[in-house]
Amino acid sequence: MTLAISTTDLRRSFGVIQAVAGLNLEVTQGQIYGLVGPDGAGKTTALRILCGVLRPDAGHAQVMGVDVGRDPEGVRKRIGYMPQRFSLYGDLTVRENMQFFAEVYGVPRASHAALITRLLAFSRLSPFQSRRADALSGGMKQKLALACALIHRPDVLMLDEPTTGVDPVSRREFWDILREAVTQDGMTVLVSTPYMDEADRCHAVGFMRAGALMAAGTPRELQRLVPGVVLEVQAHPYQGAQAHLHDLPGVHGVQIFGDRLHVIAETELAEEDVRAAFAPHAITLVSLRRIQPTMEEVFMYLQRAAK
Numbered sequence: 120m121t122l123a124i125s126t127t128d129l130r131r132s133f134g135v136i137q138a139v140a141g142l143n144l145e146v147t148q149g150q151i152y153g154l155v156g157p158d159g160a161g162k163t164t165a166l167r168i169l170c171g172v173l174r175p176d177a178g179h180a181q182v183m184g185v186d187v188g189r190d191p192e193g194v195r196k197r198i199g200y201m202p203q204r205f206s207l208y209g210d211l212t213v214r215e216n217m218q219f220f221a222e223v224y225g226v227p228r229a230s231h232a233a234l235i236t237r238l239l240a241f242s243r244l245s246p247f248q249s250r251r252a253d254a255l256s257g258g259m260k261q262k263l264a265l266a267c268a269l270i271h272r273p274d275v276l277m278l279d280e281p282t283t284g285v286d287p288v289s290r291r292e293f294w295d296i297l298r299e300a301v302t303q304d305g306m307t308v309l310v311s312t313p314y315m316d317e318a319d320r321c322h323a324v325g326f327m328r329a330g331a332l333m334a335a336g337t338p339r340e341l342q343r344l345v346p347g348v349v350l351e352v353q354a355h356p357y358q359g360a361q362a363h364l365h366d367l368p369g370v371h372g373v374q375i376f377g378d379r380l381h382v383i384a385e386t387e388l389a390e391e392d393v394r395a396a397f398a399p400h401a402i403t404l405v406s407l408r409r410i411q412p413t414m415e416e417v418f419m420y421l422q423r424a425a426k
């Protein structure tokens with residue numbers, strides 16, 4: 120298991136604010152590692168340090184064996200970085216933007232055409248290569264930004280909330296492209312995201328809070344941290360069911376997921392007890408089964424546990 124990224128007791132403050140406060144992060148080569156956490160947890164600051172654009176106050180960080188503090192230039196050559204506000208050139212076309220970034224990253228001229236053709240196909244942007252970046256949809260802009268960040272074939276890609284504000288279909292497509300990049304090129308990805316369904320698509324996830332990791336592991340490992348059980352309930356009509364489930368002994372929370380309810384309880388509920396609670400209110404129990412907690416539930420549990 121070779122580490123692509125590692126940090127030891129990394130720290131960075133802005134005045135009295137400790138944005139990164141003792142971060143110990145380990146990302147294995149070839150992984151998609153998701154960084155999640157509430158606003159202000161320090162995700163952006165950590166990414167900026169790892170990209171060599173911000174100096175840490177203390178601690179160590181290595182990217183592909185290169186020390187970020189000692190050789191930020193060496194790190195920048197090996198990585199692709201897509202900040203929250205990635206600067207595309209609105210009056211340049213899709214192809215011209217790619218060309219521009221190829222120049223900036225010092226990609227040899229002779230390989231520009233082949234690389235751009237590959238990335239256009241890869242990012243599903245070939246049909247739009249002559250369109251000005253300004254005229255692209257939000258999802259397409261993000262795909263173009265991704266293609267530009269990949270133009271110099273980096274070993275490690277760092278993405279800061281790359282799909283925020285993008286519609287769900289484009290978000291899924293963006294992630295399919297990302298997965299392909301990792302599978303085909305063996306790249307490592309460190310991505311911060313506010314979306315828990317995206318965290319679920321990562322090989323490993325780190326929950327950041329107050330500048331440090333409070334939990335890290337595979338999505339399955341993190342699910343096991345949630346005590347008790349999660350039950351999925353289908354009931355008809357389900358609107359009233361929520362309150363009555365809440366009243367059952369041992370139930371800690373009930374959430375609506377589409378047309379289903381997720382019940383977080385100390386132990387499994389007996390079907391007859393649920394039916395008995397529903398009966399006086401003319402609510403029918405359609406199904407009851409135990410499920411794995413979603414990453415959203417893991418996140419909420421960790422948030423509660425930290426308070």
Ligand SMILES: Nc1ncnc2c1ncn2[C@@H]1O[C@H](COP(=O)(O)OP(=O)(O)OP(=O)(O)O)[C@@H](O)[C@H]1O
Nearest residue numbers: 133136137138156157158159160161162163164165
């Ligand atoms: N350049 C800066 N100057 C002053 N304070 C900053 C600066 N950058 C970040 N901070 C502060 O550091 C803390 C961590 O911010 P950071 O942006 O790293 O968190 P985040 O987890 O990425 O949150 P978000 O998702 O909102 O971007 C916040 O309190 C933020 O206000």
